Amino acid sequence: MTDTSTFKSYLPWLVATALFMEQLDATIVNTAIPSIAADLAVTPLSLKSIATSYILSLAVGIPVSGWMADRFGTRRVFGSAIAVFTLASVLCGLALNPQMLVAARLLQGLGGAMMMPVGRLAIIRTFPKNELLGAMNFVILPALIGPLLGPTVGGLLVHLTTWRTIFFVNVPVGLTALYLVVRYMPDYHGAEKRPLDVLGLILFSSGTAILSWLLEVFGEHTLDGVTAGLMLVLSIALLGAYVRHAQRDPFPLLRLALLKIRTFRISVLGGFITRLGVGGLPFLLPLLYQLGLKLPAWQSGLLMMPTAAAAMGMKLIAPRVLARFGYRQVLVVNTICIGLTIGLFSLVGPGTPWYAIAGIGLLQGFFNSLQFSSMNTLAYSDVETKDSSMASTIASSFQQLSMSFGLASGSLVTAWFLGRVPQTNQPMVTQALHHAFIALAVTTMLSSLVFWRLRRSDGESISKGKAATAVAQDPAPLSQA
Known part of the structure; x- marks a missing residue:
């Protein structure tokens, strides 16, 4: 059996490779949206379903990931997720119409739903809290190569060949990740086999799916107010029913009682609002550059x-x-800085120098990176080891929901300001995108109010390497096979 020191050496590389594959795929797709739209004879904004379907699939599938990891082990679940994701990438490249592409993206999302929280769980279970910040940063650092290469590689592939080839770049990365899983993924299991909360899965998944779909169709189709209102009420009722169900069920899909932990609650809620603003950028920025500029x-x-x-x-x-x-x-000030940089994109137009646009991008990447490092590690500062699986599942679920809602909301605002003007009208498209950036900026800055509730000493067990005594004495119920 591989020892703990070997896991610590190679596990961050393994999780980073999986994240690299996900991020590369997401950024390549966003850059290719206009080309895909032209080839499939649809409008670019209508293809937001390619992005939202993937994120929605993540949000629906992630809640089951914690249960699957506890039941079948992190190694088997993580490896299966990578295999599904890689296969779905091939199917995306073979799609003949938007419906086939969306279906393949849904399958891709299910694979990604298992990768992210299970990989994060393995990191949390392998590294003590006083080493967690460094491990998380190491994981995210190589994964950021995906967004770095994605837009450029995707743009070059679309320019030189066809958009279909962009999905096949995941194949060698996926095969590499599978090799690393066999060699270096620790196999953690739950101490007890809890039953799957099927009713909770139906309530939560249905509520989030209807709400996300409602946001999407608002931006593209005509939907009468009565129907929209009824669907909104239905989605809220389903989610409300899940909350009541989770309070009574001994083994809920998402144990919401963990939100009573103050730092975990603030991190999840503040992160949710922050990502509502940031979530629309990966879709809207390529449209600004390619349609507006x-x-x-x-x-x-x-x-x-x-x-x-x-x-x-x-x-x-x-x-x-x-x-x-x-x-x-850091979180209070940095959140406002993120909002301000998003707002700066509303000043970008055909006459804006490229170095000014690059400068705004530098600021955005700088502040986003610090924000996500802070939120993703603060969430686990006061969570006991025995609750790490459930905490990772809850945090990942809310993260993907907020990104899905943020992407749909950004597209909705753009379509609302655009009205019935053709999307080939460059000045009006640019103006509509500018309004969307302002709306996203305001939403992001509002999340700083949530982080005001933090105390100065919160998170020191992670930021200053002070492992809490309660954590050190935790019996750690997950067993490593």
Whole structure:
């Protein structure tokens, strides 16, 4: 059996490889949206379903990931997820129409739903809290190469060949990840085999699916107010029913009682609102560059590189920033900075110099990286080891829901301001996108109010390497096979 030191050496590389594959795929798709739309004879905004279906599938599938990891083990679930994701990538490249592409993206999302929380769970269970920030940053740092290469590689592939080839780049990465799973993935199981909360899965999945679909169709189709209102009430009722069910069921799908932990609750809620604003950028920025500025796909990809490059640089200094200023001060100030940089994109137009756009991208990547490092590690600062699986599942579920809602909302705002104007009308498309960026900026800055509730000492067990006594004495009910 591989020892713990070997797991610590190779596990971050394994999880980073899986995240690299996911991020590469997401950014390549966003850059290719205009080309896919032209080839399939649909409007670019209508293809937001390619992105939202993937994120929605993640949100629906993630809640089951914790149960599957406890029941079948992290190694088997993580490996199966990578295999499904890789197969779905091939199917995306073979799609003949938008419906087939959306179906393949849904399958891809189910694979991704198992990868993210299970990989994060393995990291949390392998590294003590005083080493968690460094491990998380190491995982995310190589994964950021995906967004760095994705827009450029995707743009070049679309420019030189066809959009279909962009999905096949996941194949060698997926095979590499599968090899690493066999060699270096620890196999953690739950101490007890809890039953699957089928009713909770139906209530939660149905409620989130209806709400996300409602946001999507608002931006593309005509839906009368009565029908929309009824569907909104239905989705809220389903989610409300799940909350009541989770309070009574001894083995709920998502144990919402963990939200009573103050730092976990603030991290999840603040992160949810933050991602509502940030979630629309990966879809809207390529539209701004390619439809608003009339740039080819490969140049659009180059303009997105500074964001990923700055994010990689920030990961190197994030631990020192958090140790110096603390989670509360960093999150309050940094959230406002993110909103301001999103707002700056509303000033970008056909006459904007490329270096000014690159500068805004650098700022965006810098602040986004610090924000996500802070939120993703603060969430586990006061969570006991025995609850790490459920905490990871809850955090991942809310994260994907917020990204799905943010993407749909950004597209909705753009379509609302655009009205019935054709999407080939460059000035009106640019103006509509500018309004959308302002709306996303305001939404993001509002999340800073949530982080005001943090205390100065919150998160020190992670930021300053002070492992809490309760954590050190935790009996750790998950067993490593």
